[in-house]
Amino acid sequence: MSDPKDLKRLIQKKNRLRLIMGTVIVALYLGFALGYGPLQQLFASKMGDSLIPFGLVYFVGLIFGFIALELVYLKLVKRYDPDKGEVSHYAE
Amino acid sequence: MLNKLIALVGLGALPQLTLAAGGAIEGEIERQAVNPTAIAMFVVFVCITLFISYWASKRTNTSAEFYTAGGGISGLQNGAAIAGDFMSAASFLGITALIYATGVDGLTLALAAFAGWPMMLLLLSERVRNLGKVTFTDVVALRLEQTKTRIIAVLGSVSVVVMYLIAQMVGAGKLIELLFGLPYEVAVIIVAVLVMAYVAFGGMLATTWVQIVKALLLLTGITIIGVLVMNNVGFDFNQLLQQAVDKHPRGGDILSNGVWIDDPIQILTLLISMMFGTLGLPHILMRLFTVPDMEESRRSAFYASVFIGYFFLLLIIGGFGTIVYVMGNPEYTDAAGKLLGGGNMAAIHLSHAVGGDLLMGFMSAVAFATILAVVAGLTVAGSAAISHDLYAEVLCKGKPDPDKEIRLTRIVTLVLGLLAVGLGIIFQEQNVAVIATLPMVVAASVNLPILLLSLYWSKLTTRGAVAGAVVGFVSAVGLIIIGPKVWVDIIGFEKALFPYDYPALFTMPAAFIAIWYFSISDNSQRGQVDRDCFEALVLRSETGRQ
Numbered sequence: 001m002s003d004p005k006d007l008k009r010l011i012q013k014k015n016r017l018r019l020i021m022g023t024v025i026v027a028l029y030l031g032f033a034l035g036y037g038p039l040q041q042l043f044a045s046k047m048g049d050s051l052i053p054f055g056l057v058y059f060v061g062l063i064f065g066f067i068a069l070e071l072v073y074l075k076l077v078k079r080y081d082p083d084k085g086e087v088s089h090y091a092e
Numbered sequence: 093m094l095n096k097l098i099a100l101v102g103l104g105a106l107p108q109l110t111l112a113a114g115g116a117i118e119g120e121i122e123r124q125a126v127n128p129t130a131i132a133m134f135v136v137f138v139c140i141t142l143f144i145s146y147w148a149s150k151r152t153n154t155s156a157e158f159y160t161a162g163g164g165i166s167g168l169q170n171g172a173a174i175a176g177d178f179m180s181a182a183s184f185l186g187i188t189a190l191i192y193a194t195g196v197d198g199l200t201l202a203l204a205a206f207a208g209w210p211m212m213l214l215l216l217s218e219r220v221r222n223l224g225k226v227t228f229t230d231v232v233a234l235r236l237e238q239t240k241t242r243i244i245a246v247l248g249s250v251s252v253v254v255m256y257l258i259a260q261m262v263g264a265g266k267l268i269e270l271l272f273g274l275p276y277e278v279a280v281i282i283v284a285v286l287v288m289a290y291v292a293f294g295g296m297l298a299t300t301w302v303q304i305v306k307a308l309l310l311l312t313g314i315t316i317i318g319v320l321v322m323n324n325v326g327f328d329f330n331q332l333l334q335q336a337v338d339k340h341p342r343g344g345d346i347l348s349n350g351v352w353i354d355d356p357i358q359i360l361t362l363l364i365s366m367m368f369g370t371l372g373l374p375h376i377l378m379r380l381f382t383v384p385d386m387e388e389s390r391r392s393a394f395y396a397s398v399f400i401g402y403f404f405l406l407l408i409i410g411g412f413g414t415i416v417y418v419m420g421n422p423e424y425t426d427a428a429g430k431l432l433g434g435g436n437m438a439a440i441h442l443s444h445a446v447g448g449d450l451l452m453g454f455m456s457a458v459a460f461a462t463i464l465a466v467v468a469g470l471t472v473a474g475s476a477a478i479s480h481d482l483y484a485e486v487l488c489k490g491k492p493d494p495d496k497e498i499r500l501t502r503i504v505t506l507v508l509g510l511l512a513v514g515l516g517i518i519f520q521e522q523n524v525a526v527i528a529t530l531p532m533v534v535a536a537s538v539n540l541p542i543l544l545l546s547l548y549w550s551k552l553t554t555r556g557a558v559a560g561a562v563v564g565f566v567s568a569v570g571l572i573i574i575g576p577k578v579w580v581d582i583i584g585f586e587k588a589l590f591p592y593d594y595p596a597l598f599t600m601p602a603a604f605i606a607i608w609y610f611s612i613s614d615n616s617q618r619g620q621v622d623r624d625c626f627e628a629l630v631l632r633s634e635t636g637r638q
Contacts, residue, residue, distance in 0.1 A: 011634050015548075018214045025214070026367075029207045032200065033363055035349045037356030044348035051333040053347045056408070059199045063401040066210045070394050073214060077390070082635045 007082060014080040021073055028062060127272055129453025130460075134272070137309070137461050138286060144301045148294030155484070155497045158295035159226040159476050160381040165300055167388040171395020174379050176303030177469040178205075178370075178396070179310055179403050180260075181267055181462045182528075187404075188439035191411025192419065195336075195346025197353070198411055202404040204363050208370025209400060213393035216371060219547045221380045221389035222636040223629065227473070228377040228539065229481045232546045235625035237554040237618055239486055241542075244561045246481045248538040249374040251565075252531045253474040254515070256375075257467065257508075259528035261516030264463040270433055271440065271456040280516040286464055288509035291471045292502045296382060299468040306465040309458045311403060313443070317455070318406045320446035321413035329409075336415040346415070361597035368600055369532030372539030375473035386636050414438040417445040467512065475504040529572060529594060537564035537599040545607055547633060550626040553619035556611025564603030571595035 035043030035055050043055035152158050165173070183205060191198035224230035229245035261280055268279030290298045325331040333347065340346050353359055370376065383389050418424045424432055424441040431437050440459070444452035479501040484492040519527065538561050545552045545560075572578060574589035592598075611619070 007631065007635070011630060014634065022211060022214050025207070025210050029203070029367065030360065030363060032203055033356050033360040036354065036359045040349060046347075050330045051337065051344075051347060052330060053196060055196050055349055056199065056347070059196075059203055060405065060408075062203060063206060063405060066207065067394075067397055067401055070210050070213050070397055074390060074394060081387070 010080045010082070014077060017073065017076055017080070021069055025066060025069060028065065032058065032062070127453060127456060129449050130272055130456035133453050133457035134460050137305075137457055141286075141298075141302045141305065141461075141464070142289060144305070145290045145294035145298040148298035148301065152293075152295040152297055153498075155480070155494060155501065156225075157297065158498055158501055159378070159472070159480060161295070161297040161300055163382060163384050165382040167383055167391025168395050169300065169304060170379060170383050170388070170392035171397075172307045172399060173300045173303040173382075174376065174392060174396035175399035175403070176305075176307030176310075176465050177376065177379065178400060179307065179462070180466050181263065181459045183403070184310065184314070184407075184462065185267070185436045185439050185459060187407050188411050188414055188442070189435045189437075190352065191407070192414040192438040193435065194351040195340070195342070195348075195412075195415075197349060197351050199404075199408065200349075200352070200359060200362070201366075202407055204366030205370075206397070206400050206404050207363070207367045209393060209397040211367065212371055212376075213390060213397070215544065216377070216547075217380060217389045217393040218386040218636075219633040220377060220543070221383065221386050222633050223547075224381055226378070226381060226480045227476050228374060228543055229477070230485075232542050232557065233485070235546060235629045236552070236557055236622050240554055240558055242481050242486050244558050245539070245542065246477050248372075248534065248542070248561060248565070249477040249481070250474065252372070252374055252535050252539065253470050253477065254511075255527055255534070256373075256531040257470050257474070257512050258515045258519050259531070260463060260467050260470065261512050262519050262527070264460075264467070265516055265520060267436070267463065268460060270437065271459060276520060277517060280513050283463060283467060284509045284513045284516075287467045287471055287512075288506055290464070290468045291475070292505040292509075295501075296378075296472055299465075299472050300379075300382060302468055303465045306458070306461045307399060309454075309461060311399065313451070313455050313458050314403060314406045314410060316451065317413065317439075317443055317446060318409040320451075321409050321417070321442070324417075324446065332409070332412050332416065336412045339419050340415050357597070358592055358594075361592045361594045364600065365529075365532050365536055365594035365596035368536035368540050368596060370535075372535030372543065373531070374477065374535075374539065375469040377543075378473050378476060379469075410439060410442060413446070414442045418442050421445065471505055471508050471512075474508045475501050478504045529577060530569070533568045533572065533594055533596045533599060534565060536596040537568040537603050541600065541603040541607055545604070547629075549611075551611050551623055552607065552626075553611045553614040553616075553622040555614045555616065555619060556607040556609075559610035560603045560607030563606035564599055567599040567602050568595060571599060 035058070043053065043058065045054050046052065047054060047057055156162055183202075187198050187202050190201060220228060220231050223234055227249065229242050229249065232245050233241045261283065264283045265276040265280045268274050268282070269276050272279070274282075290302055321332070322329070325335065337344050337346065342351065345351060353362075380389050380392065383392055418431070418438055418441045420429065424445070426432060431441065440452060440455055443455040479497060483500055484490065484497050541560050541564060542557045546557070571590050572595060575593055575595060576588040576591065577593055579585050579588040
């Protein structure tokens with residue numbers, strides 16, 4: 001079992017990962033509100049020759065992007081998970 | 093704002109939408125003729141779910157099994173159940189109707205309903221699962237003074253559950269009246285009786301499987317609609333948009349934001365309320381305790397995102413499909429262009445337009461099943477708050493008689509069912525949009541700040557948590573009362589004192605500031621104990637329990 005200090009360091013790293021990814025998600029999400037304000041023209045602009053507006057692409061991009069970010073988090077966070085011995089120890 | 097929109101669209105058919113994905117159906121209801129296909133399909137669903145409840149009742153003997161299905165649900169199953177709990181009839185019928193009336197503006201509500209899930213994965217899925225046993229109150233009370241914290245958290249939970257329940261029951265009554273041609277009171281009683289049967293006998297295990305079945309049916313139905321719509325336009329999405337623009341009275345404007353709401357602050361506060369409100373919903377948080385470990389809890393949140401994201405992506409096709417196949421079609425609209433049965437019928441009419449009686453019957457039955465699944469989840473959360481948090485943990489100091497606790501839980505379930513019928517009938521004439529707004533705003537302003545800071549802030553004290561909960565609750569309810577939905581729509585004043593429908597942009601920071609101030613200024617002995625407990629709590633929250 002690792003030293004509690006090592007465990008705390010892992011937790012700090014995990015928190016940093018959460019903070020960075022959470023900030024990215026909230027920023028991208030709230031960016032959608034700009035489509036109702038200063039970026040209204042951009043959100044209404046069409047993609048190439050199609051009728052598809054940028055706002056729709058942004059919406060679809062956010063859904064796929066957030067799911068992709070979740071996959072990245074699931075992958076990265078495993079590095080900071082405690083081993084089974086630590087789980088048993090702290091569960092007590 | 094909505095009146096302005098009705099005038100703009102010129103349809104007179106805009107549903108007075110409930111602005112909550114988890115909310116209810118509202119608007120002018122015209123009772124439809126009895127729909128035998130829909131009723132037959134619904135009876136099949138009820139038989140299957142009652143069999144599930146019977147099966148689950150054989151496996152539900154202890155309070156842990158009742159509240160959390162014994163922690164034996166896998167991440168994939170739990171993700172599907174969460175999606176089943178969260179994708180409500182308002183999401184399916186309401187957002188489709190909003191796209192029908194306004195175009196891409198309807199996507200704002202879809203995004204708002206989806207975006208809480210990545211944050212749930214990052215911030216709560218692991219720590220909440222590792223620290224709690226039955227409710228999120230367990231988590232909050234772990235490092236703070238038990239009795240005060242539990243009472244304040246139970247008030248937050250119960251108020252959210254009851255408000256959500258009222259919105260669902262009123263929505264259920266109206267929706268069933270709309271889809272099946274049954275009287276409102278009969279519809280409300282049917283919902284309550286079925287939910288009482290699921291929950292009282294099968295507990296969380298039955299509720300989970302009812303939600304999974306419902307999620308699969310809803311996703312199947314919306315997929316079939318999506319494929320049929322796309323097939324009719326040669327799987328060319330641009331062609332679908334072109335036909336929608338040609339058909340809609342607003343033409344190309346339906347592809348621009350700002351038809352529904354043109355104020356970015358109104359949109360911002362809606363986005364904040366929905367994202368952070370989702371993170372504070374007790375019946376959703378409770379689902380994190382049904383899995384065996386934190387890895388499965390993470391997977392639950394991820395799979396829920398995938399299912400919910402897929403659902404909202406398909407709603408784009410469904411929404412624009414309603415414009416192409418329903419708008420102006422004399423089979424579904426009257427001479428004035430108004431949708432037969434009311435604005436919320438757009439999705440159901442689309443299912444008939446592309447799939448005939450069979451698909452329409454299927455989708456109507458799914459909409460009913462949707463309400464049952466959501467109300468079942470709320471009932472489990474409400475009974476856990478009373479019998480586990482209040483009775484077992486506060487009154488019995490954490491050492492209840494197990495038999496008495498499980499008996500009480502079942503009695504509370506029945507009482508909640510009766511309460512739901514009573515409230516559903518009492519509130520049937522009320523503005524459901526207000527009732528549906530409250531739980532999201534209260535969850536974001538009361539439950540979430542306490543929960544988040546108890547997990548991540550070392551200086552939180554009991555005094556700060558109590559103060560934050562009071563400030564969050566009072567400001568949320570107060571601003572909604574002086575906001576447009578109550579001050580203007582219900583009381584009848586000309587102008588609201590507070591201009592925004594969803595005040596969480598202001599009330600949530602107010603709660604955080606109150607918690608911060610009353611915690612850092614807390615020099616009591618208890619405050620020091622609360623701070624000292626943080627380190628052990630963090631270690632446990634990241635290593636878990638077995």
